[in-house]
Amino acid sequence: MNPKTKSRLGWTVVTVLVLGYSLFPVAAIFATSFKTPGDLGNQTFLPTSWTWQNYEMIFVGDAQGLFLSALRNSIGIALIATFIAVVLATLCAYAIARLDFPGKRIILGAALAVSIFPVISVVTPLFNLWRTIGLYDTWPGLIIPYLSLTLPISIWTLSAFFRQIPWDLEQAAQVDGATQWQAFRKAIVPLAAPGVFTTAILAFFIAWNDFVYGISLTSTEAARPVPAALAFFTGASQFEEPTGAISAAAIVVTIPVVVLVLLFQRRIVSGLTQGAVKG
Amino acid sequence: MSTAAVPATKRGVKAGKPVKSQRTKAEARLGWMLAGPAFVVMLAVTAYPIAQATFDSLFSYRLTTPDEREFIFLDNYLLLFSDWTFWRAFLVTLLITLVTVAIELVLGFALALVMHRALKALRGALRTAILVPYAIITVVSAFAWYFMFDINSGFVNNWFSWVPGISADLDWFGNTWTALSIIMAAEIWKTTPFIALLLLAGLAQVPGELVEAAKVDGATRSQQFTRVIIPNMKAAIMVAVLFRALDAFRIFDSVFVMTGGDQNTEVLALLAYRQSISRLEIGLGSAVSVVLFACVLLMCFIAVKLFKVDLASGTDQSQAKAKKGGAEQ
Amino acid sequence: MKRNWSRAAAAAAAATMVLTACGGEDDVPVLTWYINPDDGGQQALAQQCTDEAEGAYRIQTSLLPNDAPAQREQLARRLAAGDSSLDIMSIDPPFIPELAEPGFLAPVPEDVAERTTEDTLEGALAGAMWNDELVTVPFWANTQILWYRESVAEAAGLDFSEPVTWDDLIEAARDQGKYLSIQGIRAESMTVWVNSLMESQGESILVDPSAGAEELETNLESEAGQRTAEIISTIGSEQLAGPGVASLDENQSMLMFQRDNGSFMVNWPFVWPATNAAAEEGSVDADLPDDIGWAEYPRVDPDIPAAPPLGGINLGVGAESEHPELAFEAIECIVRPENQTEYFLTNGNPPSSASAFDDPAIEEDFPMAETIRDALDHAAPRPQTPYYNEISESIQLNFTPVSGVDAERTPANTAQYILDVLRGERLL
Secondary structure (H helix, E strand, C coil), X not given: CCHHHXXXXXXXXXXXXXXXXXXXXXXXXXXXXXXXXCHHHCCCCCCCXXXXXXXXXXXXXXXXXXXXHHHHHHHHHHHHHHHHHHHHHHHHHHHHHHCCCCCHHHHHHHHHXXXXXXXXXXXXXXXXXXXXXXXCXXXXXXXXXXXXXXXXXXXXXXXXXXXXXXXXXXXXXXXXXXXXXXXXXXXXXXXXXXXXXXXXXXXXXXXXXXXXXXXXXXXXCCCCCHHHHHCCCCCCCCCCCCHHHHHHHHHHHHHHHHHHHHHHHHHHHHHHHHHCCCC | CCCCCCCCCHHHHHHCCCCCCHHHHHHHHHHHHHXXXXXXXXXHHHHHHHHHHHHHCCEECECCCHHHCEECCCHHHHHHHCCHHHHHHXXXXXXXXXXXXXXXXXXHHHXXXXXXXXXXXXXXXXXXXXXXXXXXXXXXXXXHHHHHXXXXXXXXXXXXXXXXXCCCCCCXXXXXXXXXXXXXXXXXXXXXXXXXXXXXXXXXXXXXXXXXHHHHCCCCHHHHHHHHHHHHCHHHHHHHHHHHHHHHHCCCHHHHHHCCCXXXXXXXXXXXXXXXXXXXXHXXXXXXXXXXXXXXXXXXXXXXXXXXXXXXXHCHHHHHHHXXXXXXX | CHHHHHHHHHHHHCHHHHHHHCCCHHHCCEEXXXXXXXXXXXXXXXXXXXXXXXXXXXEEEEECCCCHHHHHHXXXXXXXXXXXXXXXXXXXXXXXXXXXXXXCEXXXXXXXXXXXXXXXXXXXXXXXXXXXEECCEEEEXXXXXXXXXXXXXXXXXXXXXXXXXXXXXXHHHHXXXXXXXXXXXXXXXXXXXXXXXXXXXXXXXXXXXXXXXXXXXXXXXXXXXXXXXXHHHHHHHCCCCCCCXXXXXXXXXXXXXXXXXXXXXXXXXXXXXXXXXXXXXXXXXXCHHHXXXXXXXXXXXXXXXXXXXXXXXXXXXXXXXXXXXXXXXXXXXXXXXXXXXXXXXXXXXXXXXXXXXXXXXHXXXXXXXXXXXXXXXXXXXXXXXXCHHHHHHHHHHHHCCHHHCCCCHHHHHHHHHHHHHHCCCCCC
């Protein structure tokens, strides 16, 4: 065996190992989601017969009221929280990258401080405040606290992105006769857009992942997001276990994440390493 | 982390000029107009609640008996610090933090090296795979691990029954140490990719010439690693470790899903949750929250002061470099 | 906007049934009924009573979490928040005092109280009271009975036509090398068990459940408390409940009972429809149901009748509800005996009304209905105190893992623990 094939073989083994590491638990819950109730207790990896019944339960069966509303809440709340965070962060990061003003460090420092904040510490006062002003168990009641998760990472990631934009291009374009707005749109927007988009993905992941706010600040299908709803699934009676339904729902909410990762892995990696902050 | 390659910004060039003109003022105003909303929102959603929590923690206040609310000053804290339940939660949290971060650092390094050296054709696949645990919902990951090991539905006992100590009768979640091991395994699985990616960025910053030079000097592989690569990545390692440690200290989701704190696996965040949300003891719960927050602050402070971790290295350092570069032009 | 959305969701969930009552919904007052998870029975009742109301009101359901303490948590938080959407609530009896004491529940009008409790079974009625007043309306009542595998009973020579004791069961399981299906998980079910063992000896966990936090005293440090701990500790330390005892909840203990090493089980009636369904589906032996017998809850003392656990659901009305009269009207409709019968047949949850047991269809689906009814007459509620949650959690903490229970120390430790927690001298 020559060294080249040997190294190729080695890399294949390593790749398989990494793939196994990353995907095995997902594969396990995927397999579980196709098990019949009888198979759930049989201690095997694969179902003995594959069934869609767990998916039927959450989409058209008993659990649909719980799951579909949670899915809608999760998508809506996470998207809105992401959108607001990205808009605010874009303005903020633009100022940080482009302008010189006192307090810049304070803003970045605040973003950092907020990102290390234990969510559980703010949940009780928020719960108390929300119930007095009527935001408890509503969409805004989750969107607002979600900003504490999505804003810091957005500011950091975008500041890093914006610093790398050659803003001189804007001037160059203006010299070539474009108006300021044209110059901004033609020269800067195409450069900034990928960064904004990447930031949006990262912020969405974080909002999508939230659990503590989700279980503490909601109590019905009106606003309960998916991670919180997963803990609410039930079997056929209140004493029977919902393993199948949970697994199916878990797979459903993992699909968007996997799709985003598949499509944008390069961007996500660069965004993560530039911002160097995780919510 | 961006490097010195960042081009000098237009403003960077001018920033050094000491003229306090009308223009600087206008710029400052514009700066705060743009950055202000984000800043205010961030403060509003965290600073206000933590202040309120600090205030609440001085009261004996149960939600179902609002009339009996009473100012008790530091009694809630005294109760906490004199109770083993609190210290146990504290120690468990600390243990989880130390163990997971240590293992993740090693594992993350391995993954980073793999990604760093991988053939071009494989890089995409590797990165995609590694991002899956990062991006998956923590609660989903916790359920996945729970179902794998659960004595009733899990296949692990069945698969590994040949390993001494594992049999069909092993109840992983029925014992403190096994339960903690699974909780930590799930955490490690989920968050190693984050560390690996930060380390990968650090690896990219190590100048290739230095490694080459070491090789020429006859350094072995492990010498190259310990003498050249690691010292040059120190900043990246420290940032990665600190962020993960702060994150690990706030662990909640996995414990909530897998044991709910049973078998002495309760962590601080769960203790806070149980007091304020389940028991509706707002005062006591707020006290735990404040203590947890203080711990996180302390960790951050120690890291920054003692270990000189430059948290802002991702942006400010490069900005400084950019400025410097600009000034020299 | 959100309200509309959730309304739309509820409507969609009941899409097929809603069709009948679609006209002119807009002016009809909407009553929100917070239901605990079941097999769709409460949803169906909501629809049925909406139809019968002919436009007087419309009931919309909203689902609460899986276990009773989590349901209490959600309700208490909403009630404390002064939420006016809590028109009707399905509440687990032990948590009623905590909600009734601060005035979170609207008082039950006298005439409604009279009409809805005419023939309510003794145990169920006790669970609906606080401070000698009816604060909720009993909807259905649950209790545990003893289930046994006839093959095992025969081999062990146990005669179930006579009351059996825990000692009998322990000995039989030990001799036969089979597992006893109890609930050993750290959950509400542990308090259920401890309470029944105490009450079966004629003692209650609390001396005076209506006492305030500072004055509460327990009876755990007694002979009865020791005997209770002894039974639990024997089962735990000898591993008579199998290796997974720490995760045995109601469902897991049923699954264990269904397997080859199953023997005897204390559990709620849901196990009967569940086991039959499993047999039909083929996930357990088709003739397994034929091997299952039932009897009254095991005694502690052969001469004192057992006091089986009391569970179930009562309906309460939130104090801030905008339509309390309509809510009680709806409740009267929901808890009618024939509805309770129907609910038992379709969802497996036994009625709290005596006459609801009279329907012959019940005997057909639940051949053990007589046993259940008798049990409900003897069932003892868990301590009725506003501090139930604290007491229950303290018991769960001290009595798990069951292998670590000590007949001498555990009751005393638990008693001390409860006092410390209630006096704010200890975390929970």
